[in-house]
Amino acid sequence: MQVSITVNGQPRTDEVEPRLLLAHYLREVRGLTATNIGCDTTSCGACTVVVDGLTVKSCTVLAVQTDGGQVTTLEGLAGPDGELHPVQRAFREEHGLQCGFCTPGMVMAAIGVLADNPDPSDREVREGLEGNLCRCTGYHNIVRAVQAAAKAGPAAGQVPQAQEVQA
């Protein structure tokens, strides 16, 4: 069936099978491969993206369920001039990654945490990221990165407005 989904500010209509998962739609139909598929069982959070303002695990959402909606992936975070999102910048500065596999999902989940709570405690960050696994177990620096990002203010909990973003 036909779906019209705006991804990172780019509207597009595609013909998809109803059983196509959002994670596969993003990677295979839209060619956006930052969204990783780790566990495929809704456990690891590597596939986390923002749908209509809320973080979701895209391996457990059908593309057809987001018809007419707005999706933001890691690729949609940096500004048109390449300026990093505050959470991306903080992950880089605080070394919030090791192999990097979990990072796209961690960054998206962290934005969700900061959207709910602009000034989270250490424990609140850990609870907010409970749906994301880092198999390199780099959690300590990830938590530090989220707290560093919080210092950037409300922008750290927001994804860019659709029309500002160029893929």
Place this chain on the structure above:
Amino acid sequence: MIPSPFDYVRVQSVDEAVAALTEHGEDAKLLAGGHSLLPIMKLRLAVPTVLIDIGGIRDLSYVRVEGDEVAIGAGTRHHELEGDAVAAAEVPILPYVAGQVGDPQVRHRGTLGGTVAHSDPASDLPTALLALGGTVVVQGPDGRREIPITEFWLGFFETALQADELIVEVRVPRTGSAGWAYEKFTRRANDWPIVAVAAVEGRVALANMAGSVVRATATEEALARGASIEEAAALADQDTSPGADMHADQEYRRHLARLLTRRALERASGGAAATAA
């Protein structure tokens, strides 16, 4: 993992949903948040031929006071319930327990109607609802009917819901600041309880101690005749039939039920403050 093929129908109202259920029959399944259904479809444990997506019926998402009850729409997502001010004032156990379900991403999608209909004996919100009491309001081709919460869950993935019916709302009594507690024991973050106990004003419900969520009747009766918390909690596993898995054998689950019931009752009565297990 990819589900097997199905036809997808999106509906905009409860009437349309009932009509679609009637038209497509037994092989059709409702899709709300999809966070119980899609995982089992990916494993091919469920193979519906038609999915009727009710996720877009936004007027099924509400929490409101109606007389001495609180009515919660079936489409209310866990994170909406978690942050709802009316629920926090009128039935505080529900937003607290909603916040214990899975992780934030799961709570952003999962709905009250979905978790009630799914009837997993280990689910959090049904355990709290069973301790609260109230009714499940469902709609079918012949209109609406109300099912007492205590009669809704019949067993593992089995409910009193007919194939052509939809849950539209759950109604629970307003408890205000009356004592309540929820004790959930898990081995890792973002997980279902190995055992959980909900206590509200002398009513006690258990997760994962039988084929569905169940009331700890022996404990409730003991409390009613004035037994101490200690004595009442020691009866919590009576008439239960817990399963065994890699996390816990039956005897350990029985032990947890007694222990968590004691903690829950103490906390509900304002006694010793128990922290998460």
